[in-house]
Amino acid sequence: MYVTEEAKKFKSDVALCSKGIQIRWRHYGVQIDIYLGKKQKGDLDNFSKVTLDSLVFAGVIDSDAKITDLRMTKSRDISNPRTVISVWAV
Secondary structure, X not given: OOOOHHHHHHHHHHHHHHOOOOOOOOOEXXXXXXXXXXXXXXXXXXXXXXHHHHHHHOOOOOOHXXXXXXXXXXXXXXXXXXXXXXXXEO
16 A cells, blocks of 8 residues: 555654544544645545544554544635544444
8 A cells, every 4th residue: 555755744743643642442433624725635535544544553542443433524724724633432
């Protein structure tokens, strides 16, 4: 599987921002809100893959196979592009 440099940086950023947070449950729920900047584009399915892989890479969750509730939104915020991730026990 090919991973872009941008995806690698995103994974590192998630690890840095999670600051050692670890959630260990049988099942997880995840909300991902994508706010694209000017001229940014992408598919929700690709955003979900890299985001969920990043949560596992950062150690926030132990397996993305345990996610039973996945919610996503995609919109624009030209002045503040970002990704907001929430994780909870199901």
